[in-house]
Amino acid sequence: MNIQNLTRINDNEWEIPKSYRHDMRVPVRIFATRELLEQVMNDKSLDQAVNSATLPGLVGAVVVMPDMHQGYGFPIGGVAATEYPRGVISPGAIGYDINCGVRLLASQIEFESAQKDMDMLATRLNQRCPSGVGKAGVIKVSVKELDEVLDDGSRWAFKNGYATQADLARTEESGSVKGADPASVSQRAKQRGREQIGSVGAGNHFVEVDVVEQIFDEQAAAVMGLREGMLALQIHCGSRGLGHQVCTDYVREFQGAVRKYGINLPDRELVCAPLDSPEGQAYLGAMRAAANFAFANRQLLAHSARKAFEETFAGKAKSWHLHQVYDIAHNMGKIETHEVDGRQMQVCVHRKGATRAFGPGAPGLPPEYKVIGQPVIIPGSMGTASWVLVGTEESMARSFGSSCHGAGRVMSRSKAKKTVRGDELRRELEQAGIQVRAGSMPGLAEESPSAYKDVDAVVDTVSAAGIARKVARLRPVAVVKG
Amino acid sequence: MGFEEIPHTADWSLRVWADDLEGLLAESARGMYWLAEAEIVDQPRIKRIFEAEGIDGESLLVAFLSELVYYAEQEYAGFNNFEISIKNDRLKVEMEGAPLKSLSKAIKAVTWHKLEIQKSARGLEVEIVFDV
Numbered sequence: 002m003n004i005q006n007l008t009r010i011n012d013n014e015w016e017i018p019k020s021y022r023h024d025m026r027v028p029v030r031i032f033a034t035r036e037l038l039e040q041v042m043n044d045k046s047l048d049q050a051v052n053s054a055t056l057p058g059l060v061g062a063v064v065v066m067p068d069m070h071q072g073y074g075f076p077i078g079g080v081a082a083t084e085y086p087r088g089v090i091s092p093g094a095i096g097y098d099i100n101c102g103v104r105l106l107a108s109q110i111e112f113e114s115a116q117k118d119m120d121m122l123a124t125r126l127n128q129r130c131p132s133g134v135g136k137a138g139v140i141k142v143s144v145k146e147l148d149e150v151l152d153d154g155s156r157w158a159f160k161n162g163y164a165t166q167a168d169l170a171r172t173e174e175s176g177s178v179k180g181a182d183p184a185s186v187s188q189r190a191k192q193r194g195r196e197q198i199g200s201v202g203a204g205n206h207f208v209e210v211d212v213v214e215q216i217f218d219e220q221a222a223a224v225m226g227l228r229e230g231m232l233a234l235q236i237h238c239g240s241r242g243l244g245h246q247v248c249t250d251y252v253r254e255f256q257g258a259v260r261k262y263g264i265n266l267p268d269r270e271l272v273c274a275p276l277d278s279p280e281g282q283a284y285l286g287a288m289r290a291a292a293n294f295a296f297a298n299r300q301l302l303a304h305s306a307r308k309a310f311e312e313t314f315a316g317k318a319k320s321w322h323l324h325q326v327y328d329i330a331h332n333m334g335k336i337e338t339h340e341v342d343g344r345q346m347q348v349c350v351h352r353k354g355a356t357r358a359f360g361p362g363a364p365g366l367p368p369e370y371k372v373i374g375q376p377v378i379i380p381g382s383m384g385t386a387s388w389v390l391v392g393t394e395e396s397m398a399r400s401f402g403s404s405c406h407g408a409g410r411v412m413s414r415s416k417a418k419k420t421v422r423g424d425e426l427r428r429e430l431e432q433a434g435i436q437v438r439a440g441s442m443p444g445l446a447e448e449s450p451s452a453y454k455d456v457d458a459v460v461d462t463v464s465a466a467g468i469a470r471k472v473a474r475l476r477p478v479a480v481v482k483g
Numbered sequence: 484m485g486f487e488e489i490p491h492t493a494d495w496s497l498r499v500w501a502d503d504l505e506g507l508l509a510e511s512a513r514g515m516y517w518l519a520e521a522e523i524v525d526q527p528r529i530k531r532i533f534e535a536e537g538i539d540g541e542s543l544l545v546a547f548l549s550e551l552v553y554y555a556e557q558e559y560a561g562f563n564n565f566e567i568s569i570k571n572d573r574l575k576v577e578m579e580g581a582p583l584k585s586l587s588k589a590i591k592a593v594t595w596h597k598l599e600i601q602k603s604a605r606g607l608e609v610e611i612v613f614d615v
Contacts, residue, residue: 044492071492073596073612097592097614134589135556193557203589204615242556245591245614249549252595256538269541269595413490414615441587443520483589 002047004038007031013466016062017051024267025054030062032400032466037067040411040454044071046078052267053081058088058275060341060348064400066355067462068409068454072096074270077354077410080403083276085336085347089264090281091273092255092288094351096332097248099288100295101206101239102173103378104303104328105389107225108310110232110318112212112478118313122210123436123479125309130208130236130302131200132483133440138199138241138298139305147195151183154293155328158300165325168300170367172328173357176296182286186243187250190287194243194294199301203441203483205448206238208306209380210436211387211475221373221391221472225326233475234310234323235387236302237380239332240295247291251284276349288334299328326389327376331356331406338364339401350401358392358404358469377469379460382408382453383437383482384430387475388460395467404469408456414447421449436479445482484606486514495590495613500605504540505567507600507607508547508576515548516561518613520587523561523580531562533576540600543574544609548593555590559583590615 007015015038017029029050031038041047046069053075054063060082069078074093083089115122131138142150150157155176158164169175183191201208211233216222227233240247255272258280259265264273274280307323314321334351341348350357359366359375366375374391381387385408396402412420423442426449430437439445463469484506489496497514501507531554535546554560562580569575591614600609 046492073494073594073614077493093595097594134586135559189553193553196557204591246553249592253542253545256542256595269598272595410493413492414495415488415490443587 004042013462017047022051025051027054027059028062029054029065031065032462032468033067034462037454037458037462041069046071046076049074049076050079052271053079053094055267056081056083056089056091056271056273057264058083060084064403066405067459068405068407070410072353074268075353078405079353080355080401081351082339082348082401085349086277088276088349089273090276090284090334090349091271091351092248092251092284093270093272094353095288095334096353097245098239098332099244099247100292100330101332102295102299102328102330103380104236104299105326105378106234106303106323107227107326108232108323109320110314111230112232113230115232115314115318118317119436119479122309122313123438123481125312126208126306127438127481129305129309130481132202132481134203134483136200136483137196139301140199142195142198147191148183150198150297151186151290151293152181153177154296155300158297163304164300168303168325171325172296173330174365176300176328178289178292180286181289181293183290185283185287186247186290190243190246190250193246194241197241198294198298199305200241201238201302201483202241203444206483207383208302208481209235209477210479211235211477213473214476215474217471217473224369224373225376225389225472226324227326227389227473234306235378235380236299236306238298240291241298243294244291247287251287254280292330292333296328327378329356329378337402340398352403354406355403356406357402358396359402360392360394360397363397363402377404379405379456380407381456381477382450383448383480384433384435384450384477385456388456388471389473389475390460390469391472393467393470396469400468404463405459408453408459410452411454412452417447417449417452418443421446421451435477439482441483448482484510486510488518489610491612494615497611498608499611500603500608502606504569504607507609508544508567509565511544511548511611512551512562512565515551515590515613518588519590521555521561522584523563524582524584526581528579528581529560530579533578535574537572537574539572541598543569543572545593545595547574547576552590552593555583555586588615
């Protein structure tokens with residue numbers, strides 16, 4: 002694949018036509034500037050997007066975001082919609098970390114007066130939010146309780162005192178995806194989940210304290226409760242071992258399903274089953290259960306983070322409360338209604354490393370966000386900015402109500418480790434005023450900001466393309482990583 | 484018999500080769516532990532038997548490595564001695580190891596991305612991508 006294979010639509014949009022390869026069922030639509038595209042021409046992102054365009058039942062186009070990078074099977078930053086119920090669902094196009102996502106909480110604590118407490122806050126967050134390889138979570142649930150979590154998600158957390166009604170209202174799907182089927186989740190997956198609920202995990206997951214550095218949309222920021230100079234908190238994690246096992250189980254099972262249904266694909270990681278088949282329905286139920294686990298997981302971590310804020314700021318700040326801005330998934334399959342070729346139709350939108358970005362008036366949003374559009378949270382890369390955006394009418398029309406999900410990696414983990422030392426990076430970040438708590442120095446090095454694209458360039462692209470609108474830019478001041 | 488890391492933008496990838504399928508599975512396990520920077524203690528020794536049925540060599544490879552991912556996460560155990568037999572796509576592994584001393588990296592899953600065991604001058608060869 003090279004840039005000559007692409008048709009330039011405008012400065013921020015490109016297309017790989019369906020004629021590029023005989024087995025493509027739809028074209029690939031790419032949101033990127035030439036500079037961002039050139040950064041990924043050496044990896045396999047676009048080849049993987051072309052492979053994804055062969056899934057049966059696709060409608061519209063496979064959409065790729067500017068933070069795209071090579072994944073396994075489906076590219077990271079990819080969105081694909083299949084006709085419901087005749088199209089297919091592909092676990093690999095959603096990913097192993099089902100409902101990996103980001104939660105943003107805002108405070109009324111001024112960074113200027115709280116700066117001296119950042120060291121203590123980082124330590125308390127590190128103590129209260131377990132992170133790292135295989136770490137156990139803040140609670141351990143019984144087999145029965147786990148099934149309730151899988152059924153109810155954040156609603157389970159609410160019933161057990163870990164959430165407020167406002168938290169639920171400001172979570173995608175109110176933190177509780179309907180149609181979850183705990184019986185479709187294997188015992189092994191449940192075993193992995195029981196001990197890990199309420200934990201961050203490792204890799205690129207984190208808990209991060211930020212300062213609201215700049216507001217771009219006063220009205221939207223006010224609705225979200227974001228004020229310049231105030232502290233905010235992001236939680237980035239997913240469904241932990243439970244979700245990984247659900248995906249592992251169904252990708253294995255679907256190796257047989259593609260034979261049964263006569264589906265030929267260029268990559269075995271893309272295996273799929275018709276949405277209305279027993280296999281497709283079982284995966285849909287299990288995936289939704291894993292998504293509920295992830296919502297509950299982030300809710301428990303938010304509860305722990307609130308305690309850390311209270312311990313640090315009670316008696317010092319007028320209000321230490323953290324109120325939820327939004328919680329949004331970026332690895333998920335959802336049945337949604339979109340306009341395709343001039344008609345409304347139900348589709349299964351696969352988003353892998355792409356964020357739902359519903360515009361004003363879209364169904365499922367709380368009343369205050371129906372006016373401004375759904376918040377889209379774009380975490381940066383530890384040491385660089387994060388962004389808060391909102392979805393637009395354009396995102397509904399052109400990207401199945403989706404936008405980017407982060408900066409996007411550009412450097413391999415092995416190269417990052419060779420070029421960056423974890424201890425030196427930590428020192429550099431601390432010199433830049435960012436408190437760092439990390440369980441693994443090699444792990445920290447792999448997540449170096451230099452391994453990622455320029456998040457500002459990614460956000461500028463989706464903004465210029467009209468599929469999201471800027472609301473606020475956040476600057477990190479404390480990071481907890483596994 | 485051996486393995487080497489292949490650069491991958493976001494995840495980890497290994498190229499593994501061995502004389503036969505049994506050797507390929509054992510060497511893939513060693514490579515995966517190497518990527519995860521896993522160290523095991525000397526004692527106490529842990530023994531496990533893993534059996535699986537697959538549709539081909541690739542399915543057995545994924546099943547076996549996924550089992551090791553599970554043991555690392557749930558029991559914090561690693562294995563360094565494998566007796567592997569494969570007959571008619573049925574796999575039996577008698578493995579011996581010990582508790583992990585350290586595990587720097589978490590492997591979420593063993594993927595099927597472009598997974599294809601091929602014959603080469605080095606016997607059998609495969610490229611594996613791990614989700615991390």
